[in-house]
Amino acid sequence: MFWILFFAVVAATIAIAYFVRRRWIAPWHEMEQLVKQVGRGEQPRTFLIDGSSEARRVGVALEEILTRQRKLDQQIGERQSGQKAILSALQDGLLVVDAQNRLALVNPAFCDLFATDENSLGSPLLETVRDPAVQRIVEETLQQRKPGQGELMIGRRDFEMTSVPMGADNGAAGAVVLFHDITALKRADEIRRDFVANVSHELRTPLSILRGYIETMLDDPKMPRGETARILEVMDQHSKRLGLLANDLLTLAQLESGSASLQLGEIDLLRLLSDLIRDWKKKFAAKGLEAVVDVSDDCSIIRADEERLREIFDNLLDNAVKYSGKGDKIHLGAQRRDGEIALSVSDTGIGIGQEDLPRIFERFYRADKARSRQLGGTGLGLSIVKHIAQLHGGRVEAESGPGKGTTIRVILPTANPARTVTES
Numbered sequence: 001m002f003w004i005l006f007f008a009v010v011a012a013t014i015a016i017a018y019f020v021r022r023r024w025i026a027p028w029h030e031m032e033q034l035v036k037q038v039g040r041g042e043q044p045r046t047f048l049i050d051g052s053s054e055a056r057r058v059g060v061a062l063e064e065i066l067t068r069q070r071k072l073d074q075q076i077g078e079r080q081s082g083q084k085a086i087l088s089a090l091q092d093g094l095l096v097v098d099a100q101n102r103l104a105l106v107n108p109a110f111c112d113l114f115a116t117d118e119n120s121l122g123s124p125l126l127e128t129v130r131d132p133a134v135q136r137i138v139e140e141t142l143q144q145r146k147p148g149q150g151e152l153m154i155g156r157r158d159f160e161m162t163s164v165p166m167g168a169d170n171g172a173a174g175a176v177v178l179f180h181d182i183t184a185l186k187r188a189d190e191i192r193r194d195f196v197a198n199v200s201h202e203l204r205t206p207l208s209i210l211r212g213y214i215e216t217m218l219d220d221p222k223m224p225r226g227e228t229a230r231i232l233e234v235m236d237q238h239s240k241r242l243g244l245l246a247n248d249l250l251t252l253a254q255l256e257s258g259s260a261s262l263q264l265g266e267i268d269l270l271r272l273l274s275d276l277i278r279d280w281k282k283k284f285a286a287k288g289l290e291a292v293v294d295v296s297d298d299c300s301i302i303r304a305d306e307e308r309l310r311e312i313f314d315n316l317l318d319n320a321v322k323y324s325g326k327g328d329k330i331h332l333g334a335q336r337r338d339g340e341i342a343l344s345v346s347d348t349g350i351g352i353g354q355e356d357l358p359r360i361f362e363r364f365y366r367a368d369k370a371r372s373r374q375l376g377g378t379g380l381g382l383s384i385v386k387h388i389a390q391l392h393g394g395r396v397e398a399e400s401g402p403g404k405g406t407t408i409r410v411i412l413p414t415a416n417p418a419r420t421v422t423e424s
Contacts, residue, residue, distance in 0.1 A: 093179035198364035206238035248380040255387035315381035316345035323349035352400040
C-alpha cells in the first residue's frame, strides 16, 4: 500500500512539473530563441508559442514589433536613398559640420572638389579642407550663429562659399556650407567689361578724329579747297569705319540673341565661290592676289543658309586680303570628312602666333592690334563667323603660325541643324 501511494505521489509530482514546464518555462525558452533570431535579423518560422495566454500575447506583440521595425527600416532606407540621390544630383559642393567643426555630411560634388570621400566623416574640417578661408568662415558661423559668405579659388575655378548655421537656442548645432561655382559668371562679367571697354575704344578714335576735323573746318571757313578735300576724305574713311562697326555689332547682337533664324536651301558651292571671287576681283587685283578654288566632288552641293554662308566667306576673305602680301595666293576649299563638311579659307600671309590662336574668335581680339586698326578691321569678323557656324550646328577651327599663313575652317554637319527655323 505504501509503495502504491509513493508512486502515485511521484507520478503526480512529475505530471505537475511537466505541466508547469510546458505552460510556464518552455514558452519563455522559445521566446528567448525568437528574440535571438530577431536580434540577428532573421525571420522566425512562426511566432505562435504553446503555453500560457501571456506567452502567446508576448509572441504576437513580438511579431508586431518586428513588422513595425521592418517598415521603419524600409522607410529609413527609402529616405536615405532619396537623400543620396538628391545630394548626388546637386552640382554645388555641400558640406555639413557639427558643433565641434567635424564633418557630418558631404555630397559627391564636395568630395570631387576637395579630393576626399565619405570616409572622412567625423574628421575635423581643417584635416579635410586645408583652406584657412573655409575654416575661418565656418568658425565665424558657429560662434556668431549667423550666415557667412566669401569667395575662394580652387585650382583654376572660382567659388562662392555660403555658410548657414543650423538652429539651436543655446548655440549653433552645426553649419551647412555650400560651394557654388561662379567661374562662368566671372568669365561672363570679364567679357562684358572687356566688350564695353573695346567698344568705347573703337568708337573713341574715329569720333575724336571726326570731331577734330569738324572743329578745324569751323575755325577756318576759308580753308584751301585742296586741304578741305583731304579732310573730307579722312572723315569719309572714319565714318565708314563707324558704319562697319555699327553693322558688325548689330549682326553679332542678333546672332547672340538666340532669335536668329536660317533660310535653308541647296547651295552650289562652286557657283557661290565663283560669285565671291568675281565680287572680290577688284580687291584681289589691288594687291596682285591669286584666288584658287578647290571643292571636292562629294560636297559640291550643300544645305545651308546662302546669305549667312556668304557672310562667313566675306569676313574670312576680308582678313585674308588684309594680311596677305602682294602676289600671294588665297585658297577657298570644301572637303567632306567624317560626315561633316569643312569649308576653308587659307592665305600665305603673316600668320598668327600660337599664344594668340586660341583667342582669335573672341570679340574685338586682335593678334596684331596696331596693324589691324591701321587696316580698318573692327575685330568682330571672326566672332561673327563662329556664331554663324554655331547657328548651323557647326564649329570653327584655326591653323596658323608666324610667317606661315592662316587657315580658318568652318565645320558644318551634313544633317539639318537643330536650330533651323524656316526653309526655302
